[in-house]
């Protein structure tokens with residue numbers, strides 16, 4: 001986090017040179033002060049798309065003294081300006097480079113589609129910016145390794161935005177498992193199905209389409225969380241294809257030591273109950289629905305609900321004010337000078353990417369990025 005002592009909220013007139021990059025600020029830009037200790041974490045938003053909208057709305061459910069959105073960048077300035085106006089963001093940039101040069105940003109949230117995660121992560125981390133990048137981290141493990149290596153080389157904080165891990169439901173699951181509430185876990189069964197065939201980025205290979213990367217990652221992340229980041233001993237995957245040549249339905253079995261198992265189904269053609277069950281030798285934990293953004297947990301038959309806040313503006317995705325939890329986790333990491341989160345670590349992201357690669361290999365899905 002930058003150490004810049006300037007009077008807070010000094011509103012400057014238009015005569016002020018643009019903060020950087022050349023685009024004239026939309027309106028007088030309050031000078032955002034920053035003091036390492038307990039000032040707001042200053043966010044830059046990369047892309048003016050759907051999830052960026054929801055992430056920005058989620059940030060607004062947190063105390064403004066803790067989180068401020070200082071700038072947004074989109075490929076087209078007009079899209080950034082429209083986004084900035086909608087969300088009252090002081091600075092709007094045409095092109096991501098201007099955001100990378102903005103000295104008043106502590107962390108960038110990357111909300112572009114998967115094929116552009118690698119290039120944008122490298123852009124911002126090479127500019128010494130901390131980064132929170134949407135899932136899936138990348139198109140394959142090779143790209144994921146490049147991103148994680150760049151975070152190390154640039155000595156910046158990096159996290160893959162597997163927002164589910166920061167939900168109160170996930171925190172409670174980890175607590176229950178840590179205290180042995182259900183004994184030794186022997187089985188994790190999960191599913192994620194959603195009718196997405198009308199969504200270009202889910203259908204078109206050049207936009208990063210494919211069910212494993214988009215939906216399967218949620219079943220896989222739950223499995224890996226329950227099994228504490230342990231590598232599976234064997235992976236068996238089968239699936240079907242969309243007419244566009246990417247995976248539509250994936251059925252995956254992961255075998256771990258001591259006859260521990262995980263099975264998941266993900267599909268982009270129909271809605272499934274989207275529940276998960278974690279079975280131990282002494283009990284059962286069940287997520288009764290919305291496994292990617294859970295607000296209810298059933299432990300040995302007893303249900304507890306964990307509602308998310310209502311959005312102040314329209315959102316595109318279910319429960320996406322729940323991204324507040326990952327945003328606050330990032331802030332806490334930055335305040336402690338950490339370069340990664342223990343809850344969604346670099347090793348966690350690499351494991352997800354490696355298993356995603358193996359599932360795709362067995363099913364036969366190949367992206368152009370696999371041969372670059």
Ligand SMILES: NC(=O)C1=CN([C@@H]2O[C@H](COP(=O)(O)OP(=O)(O)OC[C@H]3O[C@@H](n4cnc5c(N)ncnc54)[C@H](OP(=O)(O)O)[C@@H]3O)[C@@H](O)[C@H]2O)C=CC1
Pocket residue numbers: 046047048049050051052073074075076079111112113114116134135136161163201207214317320
């Ligand atoms: N955590 C969650 O719950 C969710 C996560 N996601 C993830 O977020 C990412 C974005 O998804 P979503 O917001 O639905 O996507 P959008 O279709 O809204 O696209 C997001 C941005 O990506 C850029 N982009 C889109 N198409 C292209 C293209 N053809 N060439 C170059 N850039 C392009 C644009 O950036 P610009 O504005 O700069 O033009 C666009 O605004 C995905 O990786 C997805 O996995 C998505 C939904 C939910």
Ligand SMILES: O=C1OC[C@@H](O)[C@@H](O)[C@@H]1O
Pocket residue numbers: 194196214215292317
């Ligand atoms: O991460 C996501 O959440 C659930 C679906 O909306 C999916 O397309 C999206 O990428």
